Amino acid sequence: MSCLPQEFFKVVCADKRTGIFMTLIFALVLSLMGLSVYLVVRPIECIEQKRYIYVNKMYETRQALCQKRINCREIPIVRFPQAVAIVEKGTNLHVCSGVIISDQWILTAARCAAFCNSNECSNYRIRAESSYSNRDGKLFNVTKILIHPLFNESTLEHDLALIQTDRNNNVGGISFSNSIPISAELYGWTPFSKADVPYRDNILKIMDFNIIPNDLCNIYLKGEYANIKLRSNMICATLNFQEGGCYIDSGSPLVSDNRLIGIAMFGKLCYSCPSNMAVFTNIHRYEQFIQDSLIRF
Template sequence: MNLLAFFLLCVTQIWALPLNEKITPFNATSGRIINGSPASKGQFPWQAAVIFTTSSGQSFCGGSIISNQWILTAAHCARGATSFTIYLGTNTLTPDSGSTTVTTTRAVIHPSYNPSTLANDVALIQLTSPITFNTYVQPITLASSTLGSGVSVTVSGWGKTSDSASGVTNTLNYVTLSSITNTQCSNYYGSLGSGVVCATGASKSTCNGDSGGPLVTGSGSNAVHVGVVSFVSSRGCESGYPSGYSRTAYYRDWIRTTTGV
């Protein structure tokens, strides 16, 4: 167990790690998110890839377009960041036709975010000017009602495809999971607040680099954002433990107050 995992276990009783990923060369791999599938271009037009610059270097996370000026992501990604480079409208980390790259310096982290427990792990990035929507760049609807258990959900990202992978992948991947109750999830991580939702799948999970990305129900124009990728077990992405997300509906009022969305 690494030192960060040990610290979190001792202080919070939550055996989990945030999933941001220190920047390494973008190496394409033959694997997927964790036993997922590669996304086609335009399949997830709300998906954002975000490079966060801090005083200690750069890290990589995901995000979601919620309006022409706001990106929803995880607080543990944005914390300490001084600038953000955001790729939109692409399913690779190489610029391509229809993609947009924007930079900004402003983010709003939830005022009650706790880096020790990962409570309230949500943040909003404000763009300096409105982006133009097209086939490949679209906002996603935010959930206003609480996600129940046993619901089919999809999570997407460029995160590591295995615990042994050297870094994030060049290709956007996705996987289908099923939501579980917080009572079930607490069997793995201890007591969880109402702002958390967990999901699981047979040998399927998020991994480092997926943080901040979208957990959604439905697809296409019927997709609804229900969670922000937050944590996974320190036993590893392939451990079979549930992955954890900040519950979108729980933070809906804060998002609306902050962004007007």
């Protein structure tokens, strides 16, 4: 009490009720001053204010609350020029992602071709050489869709498809990896609603993953994925909590040292969930199928 002004000390001692009131006022003032100092000196963070999770299952967008701040990880297309966006013709609505593997061929998930209205998939186009899925770059028409003949929609086995475009791209295809690394990067876009497409830039993003054993991953497959058992033609990975965002874009390429590791199938990502994982098609297991398909067509 000796450090307080004498007038304040006299008031506290003379009237107990007034003293308590004045003490509370004094404490409130100190608290507000402390908060002001914190707001001024705290480090600036990049925060996703609408804390949502986005899971791309074609036209179905699921939203759930996400309970932690998300670091911004937007990147330009020059960081990974082989990334392409599969968009709806006319609306530029983002459907899936894919990756360039040769002059005229794109690799993506089989489910991404589920809504094609013909073998030529005339309702979709491929946007390449752009950081945005809804503008800029080059647009290619789809001339052929090759879905893996053993693709199983229930178990998601062999979730792989090849898309041929109507002309050559100038990017060059990505090489395949013949081994599974400890960590890898996933490139893709966030699915938007049709109302958002004309007004919001959909920028390419990156997430960092750590590869984990499939046996461990099987423990996490619950709910709608309970009937799926991971096999050797699949890869499981967990999200690095310090990086990335809250979504998984089907067909997105999983890459390590500029080599293709996998193609995104599905994921269950939320910072409030006990586990954050994603499952990918293991491209190394399908190299022969891919090479044979390119030779035939």
